[in-house]
Amino acid sequence: MDLKITNTLTREKEVFRPIDPSHVRLYVCGPTVYDFAHVGNARPVVVFDVLARLLRRLYPAPEHRVTYVRNITDVDDKINARARANGETIAELTARTAAQFHEDMRALGAEDPDVEPRATHHIAEMIALIERLIAKGHAYAADGHVLFSVPSMPEYGGLSRRDRDEMIAGARVEVAPYKKDPADFVLWKPSDPELPGWDSPWGRGRPGWHIECSAMSWKHLGETFDIHGGGLDLIFPHHENEIAQSRCAFGSHVMATYWMHNGFVTVEGEKMSKSLGNFYTVRDVLQEWPGEAIRLLLLSAHYRAPLDFSKAGLREAKAQLDRLYQALESAQNVSTVRPDLALKNQGDAMVNIDRPQETYITDALCDDLNTPLAISRLHELATRLNKAPDDQKFGMKRTLLQGAELLGLLQNTPDEWFRGGVSDISQIEIERLIAARADARKARDFAEADRIRDTLKAQGIELEDGPQGTTWKRAG
């Protein structure tokens, strides 16, 4: 099935055709590292993680290659300000924040991108780009700055669909005197001695915001590539300006063929903002909720739609995962390899012959990354798995796991999900109490049996009596 993507360039859902099918190239704007990632930062990471997983499924090795680049912005005025406020060096701040970002995103089940370039490691490429732009008449140096000349690019504004007059009329910032045109934007600016700076043909300075992504995508993906992603808010000015820089520098018709933008996250129905005090960092939420529940919640709305991040939503996500893991636990002894093939084949040959062909979830995701539909199909598969006779469970379990992998879900074992984090000592004690309760039940001393069950429940352990005996799990 074809992958379809809503392309911000055209505002239409289009069939994805890579420039080079043997090498699919994806670039996503990553974090500016000056503080903990909040749940709004996490949404594009999780969304484009699913896209990368899907692309790898659709364009598998060894015939194909997928390169996913997500940058780290480690030169920025917010970083400078924060480092000063914290009384630490910029290097300390960015190194620590980047490490925290990695920990948090991994906790959300996001795989690392193939390349994670840092802006400060690409100053030479930025300078080279700026020199090209000047040489081609698309940029000019003025008063220590280098500015992109917006009037030099007639198509400027195509992505955000706004014309120059509107932009100027709506501008909230006073126009700097060195700009030839009010719409021009900074490619390079001078740095004070105490601020980060690099030598350049225009003196010691630092880059403007947009040039880094043009430089890093060029270095790691080429002059043009397939998909560029990021948050809705980046459409203007960031992505508009990236397009201007890259296209004018390379004389290309497009920078990326497809542009994808995720919607915003609200918190308990309100826009997340520091002034409202409803700023959820991923780290804080992880204190109370499994990363997988956060991930499921972030995928529970279509990526372009707004997403409300709420306690109720987290509870529901957790409940949904309980249900899915429950289905897997009930099939824990079921192999995901066809029994007949497992018997007939050994080693690598078996893997090749028994290559799974899950399409149920893949098809949902191919429709412009319809993760809510994909999740609903996970539930359908879980229901079918629950109902299936034992000898038919293997295929459904496999389909469920393979589909879930595409979403980055159900990557734990049911045992870890339900019983992880309980110490070995406690587990021994729990087993002892279960045995004591079994004796009581056998003696039909149900008062004692219920007392034991209530005692454990008060300690956050729930018991379930099944045909195979009693099992336990962490409560809620």
Place this chain on the structure above:
RNA sequence: GGCCCCGUGGCAGAGUGGUUAUGCAGAGGACUGCAAAUCCUUGUACAUCGGUUCGAUUCCGGUCGGGGCCUCCA
């Protein structure tokens, strides 16, 4: 002012020109010592007003309501 998005059952949230979304919550039943989990049954939604159509929640237009962006916020 300009550009863009959205309004679905108690909640979350897909989708479709005429046929069950899915999950959570709720109700009834099976199973169970009782529970839990699971299974079965159950709820007949699509802001509003017009238009197109044999037929619209789905297409078109108006209205009302909500939201985002408009120079460094994912």
